Amino acid sequence: MRIGILAVQGAFKEHANILEKLSVESFEIRKRQDIERDCDGIILPGGESTVMGKLIKELEIFDVLKEKIENKIPVFGTCAGMILLASQIEDSKTVHFGTLPVIVKRNAYGRQLGSFRTEQKMENIGVIPMEFIRAPYVKEVKDGVKVLATVERHIVAVQYENQLATAFHPELTGNTSVHEYFLEIIKKRNKFINKI
Numbered sequence: 001m002r003i004g005i006l007a008v009q010g011a012f013k014e015h016a017n018i019l020e021k022l023s024v025e026s027f028e029i030r031k032r033q034d035i036e037r038d039c040d041g042i043i044l045p046g047g048e049s050t051v052m053g054k055l056i057k058e059l060e061i062f063d064v065l066k067e068k069i070e071n072k073i074p075v076f077g078t079c080a081g082m083i084l085l086a087s088q089i090e091d092s093k094t095v096h097f098g099t100l101p102v103i104v105k106r107n108a109y110g111r112q113l114g115s116f117r118t119e120q121k122m123e124n125i126g127v128i129p130m131e132f133i134r135a136p137y138v139k140e141v142k143d144g145v146k147v148l149a150t151v152e153r154h155i156v157a158v159q160y161e162n163q164l165a166t167a168f169h170p171e172l173t174g175n176t177s178v179h180e181y182f183l184e185i186i187k188k189r190n191k192f193i194n195k196i
């Protein structure tokens with residue numbers, strides 16, 4: 001199994017470190033040729049979604065990446081990565097991939113609460129540490145989207161088919177369980193593809 005991590009900006013190294021801990025091979029997606037490499041799953045890290053969205057277009061990564069996601073390659077977006085996937089961003093006309101049918105609110109926690117850590121239950125996983133950094137939350141989910149975690153009644157983790165997204169940063173806590181859950185999504189898909 002091999003996972004491509006979008007590495008144009010933001011906290012991509014931390015995801016690679018977690019995957020290394022789990023003995024899973026990963027590579028950085030920085031340019032067109034990288035995204036054309038074969039991989040079983042993709043991680044979109046945290047960072048600044050506006051900057052990332054601009055860079056992936058300039059670097060000609062956007063189209064191939066979007067096509068892969070539409071073709072149901074498992075993808076895991078954290079924080080800005082969740083914003084890149086969302087089909088709608090509140091108070092904005094910008095849509096990046098738009099493959100995840102949710103409305104997200106950017107920088108949703110205001111200035112004082114820009115960064116915080118908590119422990120909450122995530123569906124199918126259990127109680128985990130959650131690190132929020134100028135995080136979004138999900139304001140609304142459309143049909144077929146499973147809510148996996150909420151913090152103070154705000155939705156912070158969702159799954160839609162093979163797309164997993166968290167408003168928080170599991171890669172910054174040392175806890176590997178959300179990544180392990182993502183690996184399960186990949187394994188299921190690989191089994192399914194091999195059956196066909």
Ligand SMILES: NC(=O)CC[C@H](N)C(=O)O
Pocket residue numbers: 045046047048049050078079080081083106107133134135136
């Ligand atoms: N930690 C993060 O990824 C922050 C996301 C950032 N505030 C954005 O809107 O893109």
